[in-house]
Amino acid sequence: MNIFDLHTVRIDFWECLNYLPVTIKLAIEAELLSLLVGLIIAVIQMKKVKVLNKLCVVYNSFMRGTPILIQLYVTYYGIPIALKYINYYYGTNYEINGIDKVFFAILALGLNTASFNSVTIRASLESVDRGQIEAAKSVGMTDLQALFRITIPEALEVAIPTLGNSFIGLIKGTSLAFTCAVVEVTAQAKIIAGRNYRYFESYVAISIIYWATTLILELILFLIKKKIHIPDVVSGKEKRVAA
Amino acid sequence: MIKIEGLSKSFKDNVVLEDVSFEIEKGDVVALIGPSGTGKSTLLRCINQLERPEKGTITFDDVEFSLSSLKKTKDRLNLVRRTAMVFQQFNLFSRKTALENVTEALIHVKKIEKKEAEKIAREKLDKVGMGDRLYHYPKHLSGGQQQRVAIARALALNPELLMMDEPTSALDPELVYEVLDTIRLIAKEGNTLLLASHEMDFVKKVATKVIFLEKGHIVEMGTAEQIFEAPQNYRTKEFLAKNNMLVGAEYSI
Numbered sequence: 001m002n003i004f005d006l007h008t009v010r011i012d013f014w015e016c017l018n019y020l021p022v023t024i025k026l027a028i029e030a031e032l033l034s035l036l037v038g039l040i041i042a043v044i045q046m047k048k049v050k051v052l053n054k055l056c057v058v059y060n061s062f063m064r065g066t067p068i069l070i071q072l073y074v075t076y077y078g079i080p081i082a083l084k085y086i087n088y089y090y091g092t093n094y095e096i097n098g099i100d101k102v103f104f105a106i107l108a109l110g111l112n113t114a115s116f117n118s119v120t121i122r123a124s125l126e127s128v129d130r131g132q133i134e135a136a137k138s139v140g141m142t143d144l145q146a147l148f149r150i151t152i153p154e155a156l157e158v159a160i161p162t163l164g165n166s167f168i169g170l171i172k173g174t175s176l177a178f179t180c181a182v183v184e185v186t187a188q189a190k191i192i193a194g195r196n197y198r199y200f201e202s203y204v205a206i207s208i209i210y211w212a213t214t215l216i217l218e219l220i221l222f223l224i225k226k227k228i229h230i231p232d233v234v235s236g237k238e239k240r241v242a243a
Numbered sequence: 244m245i246k247i248e249g250l251s252k253s254f255k256d257n258v259v260l261e262d263v264s265f266e267i268e269k270g271d272v273v274a275l276i277g278p279s280g281t282g283k284s285t286l287l288r289c290i291n292q293l294e295r296p297e298k299g300t301i302t303f304d305d306v307e308f309s310l311s312s313l314k315k316t317k318d319r320l321n322l323v324r325r326t327a328m329v330f331q332q333f334n335l336f337s338r339k340t341a342l343e344n345v346t347e348a349l350i351h352v353k354k355i356e357k358k359e360a361e362k363i364a365r366e367k368l369d370k371v372g373m374g375d376r377l378y379h380y381p382k383h384l385s386g387g388q389q390q391r392v393a394i395a396r397a398l399a400l401n402p403e404l405l406m407m408d409e410p411t412s413a414l415d416p417e418l419v420y421e422v423l424d425t426i427r428l429i430a431k432e433g434n435t436l437l438l439a440s441h442e443m444d445f446v447k448k449v450a451t452k453v454i455f456l457e458k459g460h461i462v463e464m465g466t467a468e469q470i471f472e473a474p475q476n477y478r479t480k481e482f483l484a485k486n487n488m489l490v491g492a493e494y495s496i
């Protein structure tokens with residue numbers, strides 16, 4: 001028996017790679033949830049909506065003040081209890097086993113990231129020149145149209161690098177989803193290692209998987225950033241059309 | 244006819260406009276003049292609902308809108324969509340080309356089909372002399388060019404009242420004239436304009452009606468000849484003299 005078995009690493013790598021789609025799907029869904037909730041929190045705080053504003057402060061403070069691992073446990077054990085109460089008081093019959101385990105992980109990871117993203121979103125929305133928002137209103141747009149058509153596209157350029165980083169953090173955060181009994185890359189590595197006691201090898205294998213995923217993501221982010229930036233000099237297309 | 248009545252606005256204790264009333268006939272070019280900080284911009288912004296005054300109404304022909312208490316979004320939009328605004332700092336949408344700046348509201352507010360909207364936009368941009376810069380982004384245009392695109396954007400909405408808030412104050416001196424020429428052109432075409440301006444020569448030549456505003460009150464109001472040739476109020480005379488608009492010996496500082 002070798003001290004470090006490269007062959008096992010290779011086998012584990014391919015086996016765990018099968019679960020990469022689960023990890024990515026989980027991260028994307030949690031990210032979408034976090035963007036939605038983060039946007040809502042940001043808008044509430046910018047508009048200083050009564051009561052809700054205070055609630056958001058408490059929410060953000062809780063999400064930053066407790067470990068994500070504990071939040072996952074609270075969600076995983078808390079929701080079934082909440083459901084039991086709802087069933088008891090309202091005479092409903094929601095089946096706890098009917099809920100996909102992934103749902104718990106998406107909820108916990110999404111709500112946690114939302115609190116961090118809300119700050120990014122708020123800062124980037126506030127960075128948008130007021131004049132453009134006034135112009136949008138002066139041409140007759142509704143507040144929502146001005147937000148989605150003018151403010152958000154403008155804010156995106158500021159927000160994308162930070163939101164991208166938080167998404168990369170989220171990818172790595174999904175490795176805690178095993179606490180909700182979701183089998184993704186990390187959980188599969190644990191399962192394999194539990195079988196052959198080659199813990200080190202399987203963790204080396206998934207380290208490579210996470211690293212490669214993150215590298216690819218960083219490349220994609222770089223390309224997006226380049227794509228949405230309006231060049232500082234007049235582009236060839238503008239000149240050609242002008243001529 | 245557009246009637247503004249009893250417009251009052253204050254920021255906390257600072258009274259900016261007090262009981263301002265005046266009328267604009269269709270095709271009028273009404274110029275607001277007066278020292279800085281007298282509420283010219285605030286007046287325009289109240290009409291456009293960017294500020295909410297405490298009191299005041301605006302009447303388009305026979306439709307009256309309260310400026311102070313348009314609770315429902317629908318009523319507010321209904322008022323705002325009768326007007327258009329050209330800002331001192333241009334305020335073009337920086338992520339959109341000149342053409343898109345103009346089509347944006349046509350497509351998403353007026354719900355005009357994209358092809359038709361682009362046709363209107365090209366026409367208006369041609370009119371302001373920007374027909375050869377359709378695909379330029381604002382950051383690739385000079386101040387004067389940006390302001391002309393902003394004028395095209397406002398014009399394309401076909402507003403009943405086109406407001407301009409010191410449209411040339413942020414421009415380099417040599418760029419002022421291209422914008423003033425554009426404004427003169429659209430004034431000649433019968434658009435109803437309400438503009439705040441420090442360009443006295445221009446106001447004198449183009450405005451059909453001049454309102455001298457000071458400390459939130461209308462001090463004097465009349466045709467351009469009345470105000471510039473024979474001002475009645477002492478303060479109007481003083482203001483015009485300081486702007487080198489009063490020739491002759493009747494007043495000297």
